[in-house]
Amino acid sequence: MFRSVPIAFRLLPLLLVFGGVATSAAAAGAKLQPHRAIYEMRLEDARSASGITGVDGRMVYEFSGSECEGYTLNMRMVTQMTDSQGETNLTDLRSSTWEDGQGKKFRFQSAQYMNDKLGDVTMGRALRESPNEVEVRLTQPKHTELNLSPKVLFPTQHSLAVIEAAKAGKTKLEAELYDGSELGQKVYDTTSFIGNVRPPGSDDDLEPAGKERGLDKLRSWPISIGYFETKGGDLTPAYQIDFLLYENGVSRKLEIDYGDFAISGDLSQLEYLQEDACD
Template sequence: MPFAMFRHVPDTVRVLTLAALLCGASLASSMAGSMAASAEEVTLQPHRAIYEMRLSDARSASGIVGVDGRMVYEFSGSECEGYTLNMRMVTQMTDSQGETNLTDLRSSTWEEGHGNKFRFQSAQYLNDKLGDVTMGRALRQTPNEVQVRLTQPAQAELNLSPKVLFPTQHSLAVIDAAKAGRSMLEAELYDGSEQGQKVYDTTSFIGDARPPGSDKDLEAPAKERGLDKLRSWPISIGYFETKGGDLTPAYQIDFLLYENGVSRKLQIDYGDFSIEGNLSQLEYLQKDTCD
């Protein structure tokens, strides 16, 4: 789920975390090794997907009356080559005064197959003017430490808990838990968002598996690519501030996850407004083979 996130009026989706989810733990202290082993049992389908984004619901206090846009998402790679994820989302948001803002978010990440290395960069444009730029990398140097080095917006170093998962690791963990019949997964997630400074506590609720053929309202691209022949699970993930102790998530993402890692029926809820993403195009890319 890649997936910085929109936090204010022109900001509607946290790209890096969302990206990680679209490709798609209380974890023990030995999580890193055990998750790598379980991830080998899950194969993610490289693909390029386009989602049409629009306003789903908004309270009057939000001041938002319209959101229209498009998100282009491309996921490729393999366990041996590492996973590459590129995303661009352009949205136009209209407020209650009739004013509009055009936001263009771009992100690119690479994650080593076993989750030991992670590189990320993102840029946000507001009304065609470049704003936030984030760039950095993270490394599991020892079983007891994850070190982050940031080069943009400023040079900095962070030391994180060894429990943190990187984005593709998290997606693999969710799919693995779904296949195992688990109904909940808790994990600490680091995806380079919020200028590389943020770690989120996440709680994933996993619904009952839907057997192949159970979806009767598939979009044409989903039918053409055979999603109706795969199992799927309704997923709801809440993102919490790690230091806040608040029982209400900062935001929540709901989606339907297929066993090959493709997602549809996206819904992002910020409390005072929510947006949805509907799959309009889906293309499968060539899989890398491991020697």
């Protein structure tokens, strides 16, 4: 029997960690390269309790925009999961988000299909209308309003800040993250560990797609992020994401560990997109 496929699949390359608002990070030098990346997903490890014996799929990830125009992320991940009885289920996760360059507005929508049948749908927006509050307005799965701590960060704020933290030589960062997960109801406490910088040319296992786009000429950092429930104080993360982060915002060597099973992704295609010019 399959457990519900976690919506966290869509977080893979973008949701990194912590920091101030995007403007302060960008002013300090962090910058994200608009790009389209394809990752080949597979089962990395599974405990018998998971009931999963195989995962095979692909994730297409497209990030575009700029500080002045806002940042857009479109993602689709299709995976076929096989259980211990040999039965398969096809899961199709789709999401689209937009976040303004000031970290004040965030729009999100996501849908999950199981065996071509539509399941969960989430749609809403978050507004940082004052220094003291973030207001969330959901329209799917039902009309709901939430008030969040002003400390919460949106996804691109996360990404810009973790790059800047890595450049500054920091090794650990903590933050509250809101990205519209779990039907828009979830805020995660995140703890990120940043490994030692890897100089250009140190990737012996770099995929051809990354080498063609010059990733071997950039610095990178191994990143590990634990996502914790904000209530309950559980020391075990709900899931953990590990990846190699490049200074332009591209990621590879992905792995998501859900405790009883883990999936990994290899970079198979990488295309740099035109960057929106700011006036």
